[in-house]
Amino acid sequence: MRLLPLDYPLRNLGRRPGRALLTAGCSALAAALLVGTFAFVRGMAESLERSAPPRAAILMSSASMKDMVRSAISPAVADLVVADVEGILEVGGRPAVSPEIHMGSRIIVDGRPHEGFLRGVTDRAFLVHERVTLVEGRLPGAGEVMVGRLVADRLGVTADRLALGRVLRYEDADHVIVGRFAAPGTVLESEVWAPLVELMGEARREDISAVFVRVRDDEVFADLDLFTDRRLDLELASMRAADYYRELAAYFEPLRLIAWMMAVMVGLAALFGGANIMNAAVQDRLRELAALRALGYGGFAIVLAIAAEALLQGAIGGIVGTTAARLLIAGSSVSLAMQSFSLRVDAPSLAVGFAGSLLLALIGSLPAALKAVRMNVASGLKES
Amino acid sequence: MSFIELSRVTKTYRRAGHVVSPLVEVDLVVEQGEFFVLLGPSGSGKSTLLNLLAGIDRVDSGRIVVGGRDLSALGPGALADWRAENVGYIFQQHNLVPVLTAYENVELPLGLLPLGRADRHERVALALEAVGLGDRHDHLPRQLSGGQEQRVAIARAIVADPPLLVADEPTGNLDADSADAVLTLLQRINRERGATIVMVTHDPRAARRGSRAMRLDKGSLRHFDHEEAGA
Numbered sequence: 214m215r216l217l218p219l220d221y222p223l224r225n226l227g228r229r230p231g232r233a234l235l236t237a238g239c240s241a242l243a244a245a246l247l248v249g250t251f252a253f254v255r256g257m258a259e260s261l262e263r264s265a266p267p268r269a270a271i272l273m274s275s276a277s278m279k280d281m282v283r284s285a286i287s288p289a290v291a292d293l294v295v296a297d298v299e300g301i302l303e304v305g306g307r308p309a310v311s312p313e314i315h316m317g318s319r320i321i322v323d324g325r326p327h328e329g330f331l332r333g334v335t336d337r338a339f340l341v342h343e344r345v346t347l348v349e350g351r352l353p354g355a356g357e358v359m360v361g362r363l364v365a366d367r368l369g370v371t372a373d374r375l376a377l378g379r380v381l382r383y384e385d386a387d388h389v390i391v392g393r394f395a396a397p398g399t400v401l402e403s404e405v406w407a408p409l410v411e412l413m414g415e416a417r418r419e420d421i422s423a424v425f426v427r428v429r430d431d432e433v434f435a436d437l438d439l440f441t442d443r444r445l446d447l448e449l450a451s452m453r454a455a456d457y458y459r460e461l462a463a464y465f466e467p468l469r470l471i472a473w474m475m476a477v478m479v480g481l482a483a484l485f486g487g488a489n490i491m492n493a494a495v496q497d498r499l500r501e502l503a504a505l506r507a508l509g510y511g512g513f514a515i516v517l518a519i520a521a522e523a524l525l526q527g528a529i530g531g532i533v534g535t536t537a538a539r540l541l542i543a544g545s546s547v548s549l550a551m552q553s554f555s556l557r558v559d560a561p562s563l564a565v566g567f568a569g570s571l572l573l574a575l576i577g578s579l580p581a582a583l584k585a586v587r588m589n590v591a592s593g594l595k596e597s
Numbered sequence: 598m599s600f601i602e603l604s605r606v607t608k609t610y611r612r613a614g615h616v617v618s619p620l621v622e623v624d625l626v627v628e629q630g631e632f633f634v635l636l637g638p639s640g641s642g643k644s645t646l647l648n649l650l651a652g653i654d655r656v657d658s659g660r661i662v663v664g665g666r667d668l669s670a671l672g673p674g675a676l677a678d679w680r681a682e683n684v685g686y687i688f689q690q691h692n693l694v695p696v697l698t699a700y701e702n703v704e705l706p707l708g709l710l711p712l713g714r715a716d717r718h719e720r721v722a723l724a725l726e727a728v729g730l731g732d733r734h735d736h737l738p739r740q741l742s743g744g745q746e747q748r749v750a751i752a753r754a755i756v757a758d759p760p761l762l763v764a765d766e767p768t769g770n771l772d773a774d775s776a777d778a779v780l781t782l783l784q785r786i787n788r789e790r791g792a793t794i795v796m797v798t799h800d801p802r803a804a805r806r807g808s809r810a811m812r813l814d815k816g817s818l819r820h821f822d823h824e825e826a827g828a
Contacts, residue, residue, distance in 0.1 A: 215681075215708060215709045216708070217705075217708070218697070218701060218704075218705075218708065220696075220697070220701070221694070221696065221697065224696035224697070225696055227696065228695070228696060500690070500692060501692060501694055501695075503692075504686075504688060504692035505694070505705070506653075506677070507651070507653050507680065507686050507688075508680070508681065508686065508705055508706050508709070508753075509677050509678065509680045509681025509682075509684075509706065509709045510677070510705075510708075510709065511674060511677050589654075590648075590653050590654070591644075591645070591648045591653050591654040594648075594653075594688065594692070594765075595644075
């Protein structure tokens, strides 16, 4: 195959540095936006899906329409299910069953109210939610809470306002922060966890929201269904935790679509901008390209040189854009409804951004490359 | 022995909505090793004729045979291959690639031939030496004078040692001294390498450097008499 020297596309970038920078800038913008969008979409979907404990079911009220916040069931369900259903997983000799309250509440930090999410738990919660780890402080007792790592983002306050020893006020009572927990890649990190019994009292509830149950194998899910069918007096419904969080993720599908649509629109703007600049660059060089054709270089060599030039600009833009995205977006989180989740700026997100900028650059170069190939060589030699 | 044969060649194209016929049933024979000069006023079709016999453009009707090869029978790819091996093209505006050095510009045609790096280096060095620019390998076109740029373009045209050199107004953009040097160089290449040269010019004085000249006017060729033209 007879190709133009490899240096040719590289050195062409130096002909009009301003133009090359502009093209690379378009690519950088597209790359950064793609990283951001991908990190947002994956962070949202995966954080919800990962929040489900492995091989677990949620027992909640059959009248709650699969909404744990609206659900109200008897606190006795936790013991009843252990007594009636065999095959419940035991962790450290204790059944992995966690009775919980899930509720939204107005949380006051330094006198300013914020909407937050509370989860009332017992120490058994750690048997079920195995991703949760106490990273600082201790488990809360009466009048105390522990907070997830993303609670500050969720409430829109600085992290120092939720340091250990600081006070949160909700349900007309003050609560000292005594612990901080991590639950990487889950929405649990945006929650405030309080002792179950105390939260029931403060919220004037005699019921709980749900019971999380981990099972030894999948066949036990049928036993749980049987349990809820048999105990009509408890008005229970059983649902696999994975299904619950998957449905919750589906709730945000329109947001995901909007995010992708915005990415596509900005991508198209970058594509047209890049194509326009590339077209102008080729227009300036028509005579030179015609001369190369006259020397005997074929259309494929010309297309490849133009594509390589565009890819180089796309690669430069891609590196700048993904680096900028990594610096600016990584570690940040987004709050939606009652949940917060981290943007997942990881290798796949960066790869999507970089590959996207290359692809846009390549597609953007095609009209210019076609123009160069379809040009009549004799006419091209007369170009001024 | 004839090297180029044009038989009843006609070329028509459209310009600003009008049909222009610069060549109408043109016949021409150029002998091997000849330095043939084609004269004519602007727009007379000189460059069109040059492009046709260099395999850059195609005839509407008629036949062009160069070195025993019927160009009208070749497809675009085969024609590009044929050009790479058989034609050295010297343009009026030299058309050097501005981002490549003199050496790299001259090396361009060799990239189309099955040659090793050492062979390429030897040929490029010889070609640049032949045009008197052996010490300008690493210069970019913008670092050279107009005459030097045209000599680099000539080196590029001869580096693959093609049997046919076509030159389209090679002195058109040069001052008198540079033009004289370029024409002398072409004569030497013709004499020493035995390459057949077809040169287009509108300058009767430049035409005197060729072994034969013809004038193209109103679509047809006729003999050019230097004495008559007063050149």
